Amino acid sequence: MQNHSLSHDSAVLIIGGSLVGLSAALFLARRGVATIVIEKHHDSAPHPRAMGFTERTMEHYRAAGIGERIAQVPPQARLRRVRADSLTGAWRQETEWTPGETQERRASASPCGEGVTAQVRVRDSGAVLTLRAAYLIGADGAGSPVRTALGIERQGIGHLRTLRSILFRCPGAEPYLARGITQFDIEQPGFKCFLTTYGDGRWALMFDQTQPVGDDLVELVRRALGQDLAVEVLATGRWELAGRIADRFSQGRVFLAGDAAHQLPPTRGGFGANTGIDDAANLAWKLSRVVQRRSSPLLLDTYDAECRPIAWLRHQQTLARPDYAQWAKGTLEHEALFGNEAMELGQLQRSAAILGAGPALPAAAHPDQWAGQPGTRMPHVWIEAGGRTLSTLDLATDGFVLLAQDRSWIDAARAQTGPACPLRALQVGVEIVFPADASFEHRFGVAADGAVLVRPDALIAWRASRLAADPARTLADAIKQVAMLA
Template sequence: MKTSVLVVGGGLAGTSAALFLAWRGVDVTLVEKHPGSSPHPRAIGFTARTGEMLRAVGLEAGLPASRMAKGFGIRRVRCASLVGERFEETFWSPPGEVSEIEYSPSTGVGVAQDRMEPLLRDKARELGADIRMSTRMLEFAQDDDGVTAIVQGDGEPYEIRAGYLVAADGHRSPVREHLGITRSGRGYMHTSRSVLFRAPLDEYLKDGIGQFIVDGVGFLTTYGDGRWVLMLDDREYDEPELRQKILQAIGRDDLPVEIVTTGRWTISAAVADRFSQGRVFLAGDAAHTLPPSRGGFGANVGIEDAHNLAWKLAAVLNGESRPSLLDTYDAERRPVATLCHQQIFARNDGHNRDGEPEDVPLIDNNAMHYGVLYRSDAVLGAGPELPPAQLPEQWNGQPGTRAPHVWIEPGKSTLDLFQRGWVLVADHPQWEEAAQQAGVRYERIERLDVFGLSAKGASLVRPDGYVAWRSADLPDDPAAALETAFSSSSAGTR
C-alpha cells in the first residue's frame, strides 16, 4: 500500500502527528505495536499551549477543564503520610510572579495520558488518518524518493511505501538506533517502581497540593480521577508488600484500595544529536527523553514537535514548498529540546540527586510554554543575539516566536486567525493589496501594538502560528517586500 506519511508509534507524539497531518489533508498511516494505550496513565497535565493546538483542530471543546489551571496538582509537600503531619512545601521551580497578562485563549488540560491518547486517535480517524493498532514495523529502508517499510499486524507481513516516515517510537526508538543517531545529555539517572491504585482520597486534595514526598516510603501523586500512583525504590514487590506501602503512604488502613497495575520506570535525559536523516524524522521521546517536570517538558514538547513538522510536510507534499523547508524542523525543534533539558536540571525537580544542577538562569515557565524562539531559514530576523526564550510581552511579536494572543472579539483570539495557512496581519490597504498579490490571506486587526507594529506595519504568520517576518512600518514597495519574505520563509516553489 502507499501513503504520503507513515508514522511509527501511537503514543502522544505519534498520534498527534497523525492528527495534525490528517487535519491538513495529508494521507497519513500510523502503526502502533500495542493494541491500545498503556494501562499505566503515565503523563498528566497538558499545558495551555497544547490546548491551543487542540483548539485549532476542533478538539479542545471536548476535553475536560484542568484543575491544574487553578494551581491544583502542581504543589508538592514533604509529609509523614497523606493524612499525617506536613512539613516544608518544596517547589519544582521558584514561584513565578503573579501576572495579570492572559497569555492564551486556552487552559491546561487535566487528562491522564491513557485517556488523552484515545481522544487524539478518534479525532485523527475522524479526519481521515489510517491508524493501525497491534501493528509492528519490522524493518524499513529509504531512498531518494521515499521510505519502504515492512509491517505486520495479525496476519502476514506486508509492505507500505511512504513519502516520509515520522519515528515516534519511544525513548528506545529502534528507528533512531537503526539510523545510528547518537544522543547527548545526562543519560541514565535511576530506575523506580510504581503502583497505580484507586482509593477515595479526594478530601486530602482540598488545599491544592497534589504531590507528596512521604518520608520513608516514596513519592505519592494523583491523576485527579480517583487514581493515585506511588513511586518506590527499584526492587521486586509482591502484592501484600505493595498494599502495605500504599497504606503506609496514606496513613490509614480503613479505606478500600484497589491495585490497578504496576510499572518500572527508567529515568533518563537525552536529546538526539539530529532530529532527521533523509526522509525520516524523529519526534517525541524518540527525539528527546526528558524527565517529568512541573514545566511539562516531556509530552507537551513532543506534541509540539508533531505540530511543527506537520505543516512543513503538508507544504512540501502539496507542492507549495521545496523540500528544503523540512531542514528547519531540526533547526527549530532540537534547540527547544536542549533548552528544556537544561531547564529541568536548573530547577529543583528532584532529578539533581543524580548530579550537579545546571548553573544557568531559570526561565519562567510561561516563557518556556509561549515564548521559545525559533531560528531557521523559515524565520527572517531572529538573530543569534536574542535569548532562547522570554515572556510574550517581552518579545512583542518578534519573528521566530508564537504570534501573541489578544481577544479581538468575545470568544475569538488572534490565535484563531492562524494555522490554516499563511496570514498577513495588518491594518492598511496597501498591505491588503500586497497580500492578494502574494497569495497570502489578509487579516485586518486593530491591535497591531501587540505584534510590535506601527499603524502601517504588518506581520507574516506561518501555518503553525509563529511569526515568520514583520515590517514595523510601511516600506516603499510593500508587495515586493512581502513577496520576498514569503518566498524565503516558506521555501516557496514559485
C-alpha cells in the first residue's frame, strides 16, 4: 500500500457523489468555489434513488443553469394513485398522493489555512491519498462514516421496515398509464406491494422484505402486473425505511447534508432527496462567501439553524399523516398538517442571518399567506425586465438583490455596494415591471415606498414596510447582519 500526500487548492471536499453531493458540487462550482468529490462506487447506481423533483428543487437547478435539461411532467400528472388488485386487474379506489395533505399543485406557483484533512483510499490501487480542504461536506448517506467519526447521534422514529425493490421494463404495461394513474398500491391475498413508473419506460416494484414471495423476480413482477407480460429486470435494491435526524448538521469545518443529516420516510417520491438538495443550496452560497472572505465564518452557523428545523418539520409531517400514523402510535395526532405548497414553497427558516422571522410565526404556511415574510422563499411572479419575461426568482441567483419602488432605497443601495457585498438594486416600475394583478406591494407585503432584501438562495432576508428616515443607514445595518460581512 502506498501513501501519498497531495496538495490541492480545493476549498471544499465533498464525501459522497450521489444526488446531494453532486448537487453541492454544482452549486459551489457555479459560485467559483473549487471542490473535490469522493465517491466509493465506480459508476452511477443503476437503481434510482428518488421518484422525482419538487418545485423548489427545480428552482435550485434553474438557478444553476440546468433546469431546462431535467425532464418534468405537468404537476397535475403526478398526483394520481390507486388501490388495485394488479396493474391490469380491477382498480378499486383512487387515493390521495400523500394522505392527509392538501392536494394543491398550481403550475403558477413556481418556475421550477486551517482546514480539514481526509485520507482517501483509491479502490483500484489501494493507494492512500491525503487531501486537504478548508471545509468538508459529508453527503455520504444514512450510514455516514463522516457523521459517525464526528460522534453525532440521531433522533426520530427510527427503523420502520426494510423494503426490497425491483427496477424493470415492461412495454406491455405502458398502455395502462393512459388513464393518468401512475402509482398503484397492489393488494392481493398474502401479497402487498407498491408499483410505479418513472415515465421513461422504467417501472419500480417495492415490497416489505418480510413477505414470503420467493426468488423468481420476473414472476413476482408479473404477479403485480396481473398478466404474463414480457418483463426485463434491470436492477434490484434493498433499503431501510426510517426516520432519523442528526443532533447537529455541522461541527467545526464539517457539514452534513442529505441522508447523512436526515433520513426521512418517502412521501410523494423522493422527499428525502429533495430535502438534501435544499441543504446543498443553502450551504453552497454561504460557503462561497466565507471561502472568498466576503462573510464571517459565523454565517456558516446559520446552516444548522435554518436546515435542521426543516428536516424535523418534514419528519413530523410525514409521520402525522394517515399512511404513516401507525408508526407514530398516536404521538402526533394533534400535529397541524400543512398542504403541498406550504411544505414545498412556504416553509419558514429562522437564523441570525434573517431579520424579522420571529418565534411566534408558524413553521409553514401557504406562500400566498406569507406575502414577502422574511425567512420565506421569494414569491414567484412573472415580471418584465429589459424586454424579457422573467420570474422574480431569476433575479436572485448570485448575490443579494434589493427590490424597491422608491428611488431613495435604490440610491442608498448603489452608494454602498462593494466587493464584500455586491448588491444588485432593481427599481420596481422602471427596471422591473410587475403585472397589474400581482403588484409588488401586494406580493411582498410592503407599502409603495417599502423595500425587500433577497439572499442569493432566493430567500427573503429583510424588508422595510415603509421608507426609513435614513434609508442608507437602515440598509447598511441590514446588509451587515444578513450577510455577516467579514
